[in-house]
Amino acid sequence: MDIAAAAAPPWPSLPRGGTSFLFPLALLGLWSVSAHFGWLPPQILPAPSEVGSALLDLGRNGDLASNAGISLLRVVEGFAAGSLTGLLLGIAMGLSRTAEDYIKPLFTAFAQVPTLGWIPFLMLLVGIGEPLKILVIAKAAFVPVALNTFAGIRAVPPIYAEVGAVFRFSRWQLLHRVVLPAAVPPIFTGLRYGLTHAWNALVAVELLASAEGLGYLLVWGRQMFWLDTMMGAMIVIGIVGFGLDRIMAVVEQRLQRWRLA
Amino acid sequence: MKRLLRGVALPIGLLAVWEIVCRARLVDPRILPPLEQVARTAVDQVVHEGLLYHLAASLMRDVAGFAIGSGIGIAIGTLLGLSRLADRLFMPSFNGLRQIAILAWIPLISIWFGVGEAAKIIFIAAAALIPVVLNTYEGMRAASGQLEEVARTLRFTRWQLVTRLYLPSALPSIATGVHLGLIYAWVASIGSEYFMTVGPGIGGLIIAGRERFQMDLVILGILILGLVGLAINLGASAIEARLMRWKPG
Numbered sequence A: 001m002d003i004a005a006a007a008a009p010p011w012p013s014l015p016r017g018g019t020s021f022l023f024p025l026a027l028l029g030l031w032s033v034s035a036h037f038g039w040l041p042p043q044i045l046p047a048p049s050e051v052g053s054a055l056l057d058l059g060r061n062g063d064l065a066s067n068a069g070i071s072l073l074r075v076v077e078g079f080a081a082g083s084l085t086g087l088l089l090g091i092a093m094g095l096s097r098t099a100e101d102y103i104k105p106l107f108t109a110f111a112q113v114p115t116l117g118w119i120p121f122l123m124l125l126v127g128i129g130e131p132l133k134i135l136v137i138a139k140a141a142f143v144p145v146a147l148n149t150f151a152g153i154r155a156v157p158p159i160y161a162e163v164g165a166v167f168r169f170s171r172w173q174l175l176h177r178v179v180l181p182a183a184v185p186p187i188f189t190g191l192r193y194g195l196t197h198a199w200n201a202l203v204a205v206e207l208l209a210s211a212e213g214l215g216y217l218l219v220w221g222r223q224m225f226w227l228d229t230m231m232g233a234m235i236v237i238g239i240v241g242f243g244l245d246r247i248m249a250v251v252e253q254r255l256q257r258w259r260l261a
Numbered sequence B: 001m002k003r004l005l006r007g008v009a010l011p012i013g014l015l016a017v018w019e020i021v022c023r024a025r026l027v028d029p030r031i032l033p034p035l036e037q038v039a040r041t042a043v044d045q046v047v048h049e050g051l052l053y054h055l056a057a058s059l060m061r062d063v064a065g066f067a068i069g070s071g072i073g074i075a076i077g078t079l080l081g082l083s084r085l086a087d088r089l090f091m092p093s094f095n096g097l098r099q100i101a102i103l104a105w106i107p108l109i110s111i112w113f114g115v116g117e118a119a120k121i122i123f124i125a126a127a128a129l130i131p132v133v134l135n136t137y138e139g140m141r142a143a144s145g146q147l148e149e150v151a152r153t154l155r156f157t158r159w160q161l162v163t164r165l166y167l168p169s170a171l172p173s174i175a176t177g178v179h180l181g182l183i184y185a186w187v188a189s190i191g192s193e194y195f196m197t198v199g200p201g202i203g204g205l206i207i208a209g210r211e212r213f214q215m216d217l218v219i220l221g222i223l224i225l226g227l228v229g230l231a232i233n234l235g236a237s238a239i240e241a242r243l244m245r246w247k248p249g
Helices: A003-007 A016-037 A048-060 A063-095 A097-112 A115-126 A130-154 A158-166 A171-208 A214-224 A227-260 B002-023 B035-047 B051-082 B084-097 B102-113 B117-141 B145-153 B158-195 B202-211 B215-243
Strands: none
Touching: A016 A048, A016 B084, A048 A063, A048 A227, A063 A097, A063 A130, A063 A171, A063 A214, A063 A227, A097 A130, A097 B002, A097 B215, A115 A130, A115 A171, A115 B158, A115 B202, A115 B215, A130 A171, A158 A171, A171 A214, A171 A227, A171 B102, A171 B158, A214 A227, A214 B102, A227 B102, B002 B035, B035 B051, B035 B215, B051 B084, B051 B117, B051 B158, B051 B202, B051 B215, B102 B117, B102 B158, B117 B158, B145 B158, B158 B202, B158 B215, B202 B215
16 A cells, blocks of 8 residues: 555545535535525525526526527627727727827726716617617727727837838738737737626616616516526526636637747 | 827817807707806705715715725635635635626625615625735735745744735735725725615716706716726825835836
């Protein structure tokens, strides 16, 4: 018998990932026990099984799919509009000092007010329909994308441009062969932040003014005092947010592979 | 000088267009009130409606929530960063929970803790806590192995290790987290006032402005939000720079 085996504890050790489940499991256990003995009224803390069945119900009657679909569509539309505008503005400010001088102060002032602050303003301006949601989400994505694109282009080492000059690149060639590819990693960081902000903005605007979507499920559950529905909606919001960020992370890694070579 | 002129060109142009559009009555003044009306509302709010009282209420809430959240955040981040066991037990759960957009907690918090001051401060504290925990954790993790060896040679006690080695070396990262926490706390203060519309506050003022269709009030609120955000940012950067003075380079 070797020493390592002798020193091993007498109980089978948990696999490395196992410990991470201990705490949630313990919490879940405590939650179930509490629900079973009625330590807290179900209006305050419904049993975990009820949250599960509420989620199943929402899934089965199609409410979940339709609301999540609406939310996702809004985020995609708003993010596309906001990140595209942000990219263009960031590129303009990054390439031209003149553009930076003119735009940057106003942009900074605009970015200073949190997205949440713009919502009531936009509500008065465009009403509480679909344009409101798209505008709010677009604003949320726009700021980090513009900032990171700007900073990314400015951070391109001047040596790269000198190499381009040696090759007698035209301005356009310099831009799309040298500057933009070199700025891809920071731009992508901006896009990733932008998507996270867009998702948070979606939740905000759906909580404040919506009759459908995942945020509305929360409001609805709150009004009905259906905590199981609310908690289910929170779980879905978390999972979708996580999923969106993962997608961006995977794309980010793929785009950066050339750096290693 | 040239840069300054260029910088103010767009904002001034925007204000001019605003003024012209209002003077020519091209838009409904309820949608876009004239500049002087916003100014009048500002004065009126300060003098008669207790704007400063609302602002103070928001700031107090912000500071209270931030202090609680960042304090607990540094403690949790230190524990998770220094103890392998705590890291493996709790970090995955923390990472899971923080995936839920912070505003999505508001309905639940309002059922659990009501819509009063306590609920708002709990929400603000939770918002400030997240970036502080993450950055403290990262900072603790990044302490240099060489310094750890030095500390071992000097036979540091556990307490000395934490106060002399880990905390100082994590300080830049903690400062980043606290800075983010300040920003998050301010946004969360506004959010809490939007959804728990009891009691004074700038967020409540903006929501009231929207409900009464008073665009001037909403615009005033936005201006205040931006100014306070700016002040918080500048203040945090200044403190950060001071704390980091000892760092070479």
